Amino acid sequence: MKNYRMVVLSVLSYLVIFIGLSGCAVGPNYVPPKMAVPDNWLNPGVESENDTTSLAREKDNTADLITWWTMLDDPVLERLIRKAGDDNLELREAYYRIIESRAQKNYALGAYFPRIDARGSYSRSRESANGTLYRTGLSPEDTDYYATSVDASWEIDLFGRIKRSIESADASLGASQEMYNDSMVSLFAEIASTYVTVRTLQERIKYAQENIESQNETLKLTQARFKAELVPELDVEQAKLNLANTESALSSLNKAEIQSLYRLAVLLGTVPSGLEKDLSEYAPIPDISTNIPHLLPVDIIRQRPDIRYAERNLAMQTARIGIAKADLYPKFTLNGSFGFEAVDRGDLLDVSSRAYSFTPRFDWNIFDGNRIRNNVKIEKARTEQYRLEYEQAVLNAIEEVEISLAFLAQEKIHFSTLKRATEASKKSVELVRTLYKSDLTDFQNVLDMQRTLFVAQDNLASSKGQIIQEWIRIYKAFGGGWSPEMRKDNF
8 A cells, every 4th residue: 555655656756747747838929920010001092072982091990891892882792792691601611710720729738638538448367278278287268357447648748849739729729710811702793793793784785775766766867868859878778787796795785794693693602593582683883882991901901911921830830840849859658556356356456456557658759850849940941831831912902092093093983984974975966866857967976876875885884884893892902891700600
């Protein structure tokens, strides 16, 4: 019994010593990177007194980043985005990456604790009568053997290998969460963009149909005047050509609309027939009535999930330097076993049947051809690669915001000029038709004005849609469209 107590005291002593020493961890401690960014944007935008799409940024509406699409005040778009949040397949895939990373972190955390195995066995044996017993003159007998034990093994994390493994797994979990958030940002922006494309095409189709109707009236007019021998047959054929070209343009627009609807269906995780109810009828291009939120370049670093993802990857890789470096030092393990052994079942749990062992152990690689040291160099080089990827992500984000702000400002100017051109073209068509009926101008002027009007209206609709597209790109560049509460816990 005295020896037994001495073993227990020895075990406890080793535990106290090892636990006291296991606070250190080799390798660098992670420090979040700092990168110099501009104080403000190069293209803050242009403002207009009566412009509902002003680029002026307000300080109190950054909360709109989370659900920026609601500012378009389009119930159909809001319903589509809600559906995508539930059914999009890529978003589901990103979610299960989070589940995988969380399990990997918990797996790494389990190395902090001892491993305990319970064992039990029973055996019955009998030696051969013609074996060694025969030579000694003894008779063989059946022998029973009973054993039960608890075995334990515990690695003492003296140099922080386990600690760094947990740090790396935790950062990896954060990276997978940011990947999910970035998927939401991209998905919701693409749905809004594709939806606006559909509505833009529908408006262009509407203009094409109006021009076809107008050109049909012109064709009837030329046919009547030709029958009255007031104009040559050339006017009729030119009117037919103009009408056929517009009808051909309408067919191309219809094909583009079908393609956009199919793309939208994939984003929603459904089939195109599921969109007929929401998108079969014409609806105007959504409009915006609020200003761009007040975000500075430094805010983008905190807001954009792709930058946060790059930062978590850098943290994950930094911890791996410590994991590799820990292999340069001894690895300490406590192994022990306690149980009972007996040949008689009734004596199995008797105190005299106890059996135990305690085996402190260390393993230390003395020479391996510098493989461990080179592995440390590998992890350090990879860490620098991740650091550069982080810096590149920041630069890309600033570039995207700058370009989006500049493009929106220029598209607004473009739309304003197209609007004036369309109004002038519409008036010109009315005037030239009147002059043609009065034989005060030739038919070529009628054709030119009709073609000009169709092109102007088509460009106007495209520009109007492009303004909303650039507005969407700004919110995507800002990293809008996600929050931790939006992530689905279960699918």
